[in-house]
Amino acid sequence: MTGIALVTGASSGIGFHIARQLASRGYDIVGIGASERILALPDRLPQVKVTPVRADLTDRGQLDAAWRSFEELGVPLDVAVLNAGKSLGGGFVDTDLDEELHMLDLNVTSQLILAKRVVRRMAEQKQGRILITTSLSATTPTPYESIYGPTRAFMYSFAQGLREEMREYGVSVTALLPGATATDFHDTAGMQDTKFGDNSWKNDPELVARLGVDALLAGRDHVVGGDRNTRWSALRNKLIPEHVKARRFASDSKPHTSK
Numbered sequence: 001m002t003g004i005a006l007v008t009g010a011s012s013g014i015g016f017h018i019a020r021q022l023a024s025r026g027y028d029i030v031g032i033g034a035s036e037r038i039l040a041l042p043d044r045l046p047q048v049k050v051t052p053v054r055a056d057l058t059d060r061g062q063l064d065a066a067w068r069s070f071e072e073l074g075v076p077l078d079v080a081v082l083n084a085g086k087s088l089g090g091g092f093v094d095t096d097l098d099e100e101l102h103m104l105d106l107n108v109t110s111q112l113i114l115a116k117r118v119v120r121r122m123a124e125q126k127q128g129r130i131l132i133t134t135s136l137s138a139t140t141p142t143p144y145e146s147i148y149g150p151t152r153a154f155m156y157s158f159a160q161g162l163r164e165e166m167r168e169y170g171v172s173v174t175a176l177l178p179g180a181t182a183t184d185f186h187d188t189a190g191m192q193d194t195k196f197g198d199n200s201w202k203n204d205p206e207l208v209a210r211l212g213v214d215a216l217l218a219g220r221d222h223v224v225g226g227d228r229n230t231r232w233s234a235l236r237n238k239l240i241p242e243h244v245k246a247r248r249f250a251s252d253s254k255p256h257t258s259k
């Protein structure tokens with residue numbers, strides 16, 4: 001056994017494939033998800049010990065209980081993957097404010113609360129590896145997902161700052177920046193009526209997860225998750241002005257039926 005990995009959003013998509021990659025490399029898994037899907041994780045990863053924890057991370061009581069469930073295992077925390085997240089598509093003028101605030105709770109606030117616990121634990125242990133799933137959307141304005149992109153930019157910047165602080169404790173922090181990936185994500189965001197609504201052209205979540213776990217275990221600062229086109233987009237985003245990127249992003253994210 002290599003150690004224990006805590007993975008949020010392990011019930012589907014990129015998080016599930018990250019858990020599977022870690023399991024294939026010998027890590028036992030503590031997997032967190034909000035719906036009952038998480039309860040199937042032990043059957044899906046039979047080769048290692050899997051502890052499923054059902055918790056809505058936007059609920060402070062449930063988040064605290066999830067952390068206690070991990071602590072009660074009485075084991076060191078070798079790897080933590082802060083991955084659970086969601087988006088909301090549509091023009092800001094139309095979208096529901098409460099849904100946007102809920103997204104901020106999940107994508108930013110819950111990640112910070114969990115990160116605080118994780119880094120204190122790993123600092124005491126003087127070892128550990130942290131992977132934070134952000135997005136290529138951290139590197140561009142994201143019209144028609146106008147709150148989502150800033151949540152990913154926040155976490156990307158946080159990850160890079162935290163990485164520097166944690167070096168003296170022997171703890172590495174890696175940011176994973178996936179490009180568009182074929183998961184439930186854009187469906188959950190209500191973006192069926194956009195280019196992102198079609199999963200056929202997007203990155204394979206297995207590839208994205210493998211790149212993320214390779215970077216995590218190598219202690220890299222960040223990795224772009226995706227194919228050649230995705231890596232090219234990441235490079236292009238460093239070079240072109242924000243207003244040009246905004247226009248390009250809108251052509252993919254704007255609902256076909258909107259004016």
Ligand SMILES: NC(=O)c1ccc[n+]([C@@H]2O[C@H](COP(=O)([O-])OP(=O)(O)OC[C@H]3O[C@@H](n4cnc5c(N)ncnc54)[C@H](OP(=O)(O)O)[C@@H]3O)[C@@H](O)[C@H]2O)c1
Pocket residue numbers: 008009010011012013014015032033034035036037038055056057058083084085086106133134135136137152177178179180181182183184185186188
């Ligand atoms: N797919 C993309 O195109 C893409 C691109 C760039 C970055 N990302 C990032 O990748 C991460 C994972 O997304 P994905 O594509 O794998 O999406 P996904 O397939 O929809 O998976 C989301 C995961 O988060 C969990 N989750 C959602 N709300 C939660 C809550 N309140 N409490 C606890 N867990 C919750 C879900 O669990 P349930 O089973 O309970 O629903 C699920 O396991 C996100 O942070 C996203 O920003 C995705």
